[in-house]
Amino acid sequence: MPVSVLVLFCSDQAVSGCYKSAVQVRVHFYSYFKDLAGLAEVTESVAPGSRLEDFLQKLFLRFPKLAAMKKSALVAVGIDYQAGDYVLAEGDEVSLFPPVQGG
Amino acid sequence: MQLNNDEIRRYSRHLILPEVGLAGQKKICSTSVVCIGAGGLGSPIAMYLAAAGIGKIGLVDFDTVDFSNLQRQIIHGTPDVGHPKTESAKATIQRINPNVEVVLHNTRISSENAMEILAPYDIVVDGTDNFPTRYLTNDACVLLKKPNVYGSIFRFEGQASVFAPHLNGPCYRCLYPEPPPPGMVPSCAEGGVLGVLPGIIGTIQATEILKLALGLGSSLVGRLLLFSALDMKFRELRLRPDPQCPLCGENPTVTKLIDYEMFCGITPPPAVPASNPDEVSVQEMKKALDNPALGIRVIDVREPDEHQIAHVKGVPLFPLSTLPRQFTELEPNQQIYIHCKSGVRSMRALHFLREQGFKYLKSVKGGIGAWSDEIDHNVPKY
Numbered sequence: 001m002p003v004s005v006l007v008l009f010c011s012d013q014a015v016s017g018c019y020k021s022a023v024q025v026r027v028h029f030y031s032y033f034k035d036l037a038g039l040a041e042v043t044e045s046v047a048p049g050s051r052l053e054d055f056l057q058k059l060f061l062r063f064p065k066l067a068a069m070k071k072s073a074l075v076a077v078g079i080d081y082q083a084g085d086y087v088l089a090e091g092d093e094v095s096l097f098p099p100v101q102g103g
Numbered sequence: 104m105q106l107n108n109d110e111i112r113r114y115s116r117h118l119i120l121p122e123v124g125l126a127g128q129k130k131i132c133s134t135s136v137v138c139i140g141a142g143g144l145g146s147p148i149a150m151y152l153a154a155a156g157i158g159k160i161g162l163v164d165f166d167t168v169d170f171s172n173l174q175r176q177i178i179h180g181t182p183d184v185g186h187p188k189t190e191s192a193k194a195t196i197q198r199i200n201p202n203v204e205v206v207l208h209n210t211r212i213s214s215e216n217a218m219e220i221l222a223p224y225d226i227v228v229d230g231t232d233n234f235p236t237r238y239l240t241n242d243a244c245v246l247l248k249k250p251n252v253y254g255s256i257f258r259f260e261g262q263a264s265v266f267a268p269h270l271n272g273p274c275y276r277c278l279y280p281e282p283p284p285p286g287m288v289p290s291c292a293e294g295g296v297l298g299v300l301p302g303i304i305g306t307i308q309a310t311e312i313l314k315l316a317l318g319l320g321s322s323l324v325g326r327l328l329l330f331s332a333l334d335m336k337f338r339e340l341r342l343r344p345d346p347q348c349p350l351c352g353e354n355p356t357v358t359k360l361i362d363y364e365m366f367c368g369i370t371p372p373p374a375v376p377a378s379n380p381d382e383v384s385v386q387e388m389k390k391a392l393d394n395p396a397l398g399i400r401v402i403d404v405r406e407p408d409e410h411q412i413a414h415v416k417g418v419p420l421f422p423l424s425t426l427p428r429q430f431t432e433l434e435p436n437q438q439i440y441i442h443c444k445s446g447v448r449s450m451r452a453l454h455f456l457r458e459q460g461f462k463y464l465k466s467v468k469g470g471i472g473a474w475s476d477e478i479d480h481n482v483p484k485y
Contacts, residue, residue: 030329031260032289072283074327074340081278081327081342097329097340099279100257102291103144103232103301 021048025088027059028095029066033073036065046088052077053084055094072099104129110202114156127317128156132202134316137161137224139212139240141188143291143301144230144254144308146178151309153196153203157316160196161224163208164188171485175298212236214360217243226312228252230305232290234282235363241266241275242360245351250324251275252311254304257289259297259332261304265311265323268344268351272324276357277345285368286447297332304330381453383465385473388440392417400433401440404452405471409444413483415474423448426455435461442467442474444485 022045029037046055052075060067074097077086088094106114106128117123117131136157138145141164152160168176168183168191176188183191189207196205208220217239221227227249229240237255244251248269255262266274307328314320327340350357364370391399392415403414404423414420421429423443433439439456441464443449449466456464467473475482 031257032294068284068287071281072279072287074278076340079339079341081340083345095340097262099234099283099288100255100260100262101232101234101237101288102256102294102296103140103142103230103254 022046023048023050023088023090023092025055026091026093028093030095030097031100033066033069033096033098036069037063038065050088051084052082052086052088052094055088056084066096069098073097074099104133106132110156113200113202117155122319123317127319130318131313131316132156132158134226134312135159135161135224136226136228136312137163137206137208137221138228138230139163139236140230140232141176141178141192142166142172142230142232143175143256143296144305145192145228146176147302147305148228148230148309148312149192149196150178150199151306152312153199155309155313156200157203157312159204159206159224161206161208161220162189162192163210163212163220164192165209165211171292175296175301177302212239214239214362217360218247221247221249224249226250226252226315228254228308228312230254230308234288235367235369237275238282238366239360239363242350242357245269245274246359250315252308252315254301254308256296256300256304257291258294259300261300261330261332262327263304263307263311263323263330264327264342265315267324270322270324271344273342273344274348274351276350277348277352278327278342280345280348282367300330300332303332379466379468381450381464381466382446382468383440384468385477387465388415388442388467388474389478391440397438399438399440401442401467402433403471404441404443404448409485412485413471413475415442415471415479415482418442421452423452426452430456430459430461433461435459436463438463438465440465440467443470445470445472 025044025046028041034040060070076095077092114128117128118125134157136152138149141162149160166188168179168186168188170184178195179191187209189209193205196203221243227244229251231237245268251266253264253266268274311323314322325342327342329338346353391397391401401418402421403418404421406422410420441449441452446468453464453466472484475484
């Protein structure tokens with residue numbers, strides 16, 4: 001687990017309390033998003049109650065090459081397509097799918 | 104409609120399926136389908152629909168068959184190279200099943216003609232290869248209330264769905280409200296595609312069409328099927344209509360077809376291509392290579408795999424992907440000509456090197472493709 005990420009979001013609260021309440025989310029990148037992100041998957045810690053939209057904003061800051069595609073990505077949690085107001089829960093699997101055009 | 108004895112023999116394996124039977128086969132035979140694109144996806148779609156006995160198949164394509172199509176577009180063969188794709192596809196369909204009525208639309212589908220082309224058909228199938236046509240097909244289908252059987256492919260992965268807001272499913276815009284910025288997403292021509300992949304995705308599309316025609320099973324309406332050939336895995340996403348969708352949402356703002364090239368940020372090429380001061384021709388590149396005394400360095404910014412396929416002798420490789428590490432090996436005050444496959448990446452390399460303080464840079468217009476056409480036919484085109 002990347003501790004540095006935890007510290008980032010914990011900076012304004014007691015670290016010990018934060019460890020208990022942090023929500024772990026696994027992120028999967030598909031197709032050429034893997035190339036843009038430089039990896040296929042990553043685990044992130046988010047504050048409880050975080051909305052998908054806000055989480056994605058942070059993710060795009062971490063993976064700036066993906067940021068250009070933020071309005072064109074299909075985002076799913078588990079096997080369901082989700083809108084930005086979805087509240088992330090412990091163990092959620094977030095998948096980012098790019099549009100492809102080939103035929 | 105009645106089936107004659109030949110048709111009863113031809114469709115016998117359908118007729119003995121209790122779920123299809125004579126009534127089902129008659130439904131298939133009275134269904135009309137229009138296929139946008141007679142390429143990788145269009146090939147298996149049209150061939151299987153023809154074999155199944157779909158009554159009328161419309162084919163929309165303006166292109167001609169190229170050698171580079173044959174690795175996956177199995178409706179066309181080597182003797183068809185240079186001929187219109189629609190005519191080549193029609194010949195294959197009629198060889199498979201002469202009972203099928205084939206209608207050719209040998210034209211580029213556009214906002215001006217899309218409604219007229221699609222309106223007479225029951226089902227639309229999207230086998231195009233570019234974003235503007237995908238949005239155009241989607242919008243026209245939603246406005247015409249016709250199911251849009253969607254498939255797309257890239258490298259080793261593909262996706263398929265059925266978009267049909269009139270059947271309570273989402274449309275393509277619900278999934279991808281905005282097209283990606285131009286140039287961000289490689290096409291199959293740029294990124295490559297495993298030849299068999301459109302066979303898998305196109306066959307799934309053909310299956311969905313037959314199910315729609317028969318009214319059988321659960322369709323891909325509201326689901327996106329994702330396939331990875333490398334993992335040999337299918338995944339599925341549950342979709343839902345977006346109430347904010349500008350096309351099929353509660354307050355639609357798109358009520359007629361728009362300019363899709365503009366929507367996708369594609370600016371049409373000027374009628375007379377303006378000469379770009381940053382570009383040189385392949386003839387000038389040859390002059391530089393033939394006359395070292397001119398002191399012009401020529402470099403190739405394609406990737407090593409591409410260099411193996413084709414290269415110009417004596418031109419060193421500085422792949423664009425590693426250029427940020429390698430550029431220090433170049434001399435910022437020397438004149439440098441940069442080439443790639445077609446002239447796009449070389450222009451990107453030029454801008455990168457200029458930012459690093461390089462002064463005398465030119466991008467070779469048309470890249471190694473133009474070199475093959477105009478200087479040396481022995482250099483293969485890919």
